[in-house]
Amino acid sequence: MNSPAEMAAALDGAGYLPDDGIATAAFLAVRMGRPLLCEGDPGTGKTALARALAAALGVRLIRLQCHEGIDAAQALYDWDFPRQLLHLRTLEAAAGELDVAATESSLYTSRFLLARPLLRALWEAPCVLLVDEIDRADDEFEAFLLEVLSEYTVSIPEFGTVTAPEPPVVLLTSNRTREVHDALKRRCLYHWLEHPDLPREVAILRRRLPDLDERLGEQVATAVRRMRGMELLKPPGVAESLDWAQALLALGSTELDTELAARTLGAVLKYREDAERVRADGDFRGAP
Template identity: 75%
Template sequence: MVDSPEELAKTLDGVGYLADDGIATAAFLALRMQRPLFCEGEPGTGKTSLAVALSQALELPLIRLQCHEGIDAAQALYEWDFPRQLLHLRALEAGSETLDVDAAEQSLYTERFLLARPLLRALTAAPCVLLVDEIDRADDEFEAFLLQLLDENAVTIPEFGEVRAEQPPLVILTSNRTREVHDALKRRCLYHWLEHPGLAREVAILRKRLPGVGEGLATQVATAVHRLRELELLKPPGVAEALDWAQALRALNREELDAETAARTLGAVLKYTEDMDRVRAKLDALLA
């Protein structure tokens, strides 16, 4: 769909995502090589937003699997619609005096009773963008479960058989590195580490995503956020928090960021009371 990383970056820019050379190249290679892209980095660096932007820019449906502790195949891949299977079996029993047990059992495990979850929907709906978000929150067994899909763009359902994508989905996996993901999964993917954007790029992101924010206010917010990231905070702010802060200031009709307004709006950019207390004591220096 695109012929170069530069063209992909321009296409992403059209939907409001400003990709640097590294991100554009990694995403382009994932497209061209039909390989999953494993994006790792601190929270708020734009990993999830990249998948959303790719789906918009390439005009592909986005299918998202949000990982969490204890996630299993029934939540991620498929499960059988047991109530409908039971009704179907009762209908067969009522309509036949001599029920063929083997045929009845076989009729229960068809596509009619298969409830597709995100992974299965991605294989059958391809081309699409499949976002496996925060894979580091899942456990080792779930990582192992993903390997066939990442290797072959296919999954095996014991009662049903193999389901294979006619066209591979563009798979984006994200991790906040709360734990190390196993090498077996990483080997099947292209890898890219996302950093927080530089000051100039963050100002550009704010201006792009929030057209009503002037350059002066965007520069003040981006500079303050960069200084916050240098402090020892429990949760340093990401790009999403910078956007929230700038939007909060505009909602208050502020054209510049002063210490009083910053103190009143810290809840838009910081999420722990300990961080807010630490920053309030340093606001004057932070905004100097």
């Protein structure tokens, strides 16, 4: 791809409707070989961007889901101890007395190596590596990740050094539950994802749900945008807009009226307090 416009077209072809900022950030990440850190509220399409980017580039998507307490072993590799033990017992049964050095060498080969997402990304590049919700990991893991992304090389003491034949395209996402450290940010390009504007959200709904009437799509998107301004515990994202529109289609609806909206809020709001607040507001449909 030779321009952000070509990247935008490729993402669009993969089912993702980018704005100019997203297309430019994705293009630069690929062209410059730099990780792209995408921050934004939940539901703004960060993970979907990684899927679409992999489809647009025609490569595999490898996802590392971060969580509290994740460590290097969970992200990089582990040894298949049960298979190693079975192999050792087989050697003992077949040969009796074993050559210690040869036996140990046979235990630490790729046959018994369980590659986790980071190691798989190095082995299987070219690919897109999605490091999802990096803000949920701790400082130690973030420092480890920075080291891997600096050289795209890892050293496994019993096995040797693994270097990516070419750097994977790396996309990191953060919901900003905590600040990502400056050292990692300096390594990355950065893009903040906003919720889509009304025309783009309607276009996304109709792209994903071809049977959705334009008027109903506008009503759903407008109502969801109004909810996002109500300081809810969990403001709805595009995924919730899609769920709500799909629920309305399943009910055979062509119009979002007050009664129907109140009955189907469970498709778009996932906290009782949020639903009560929206119902108490009364005029929340936002119908054009």
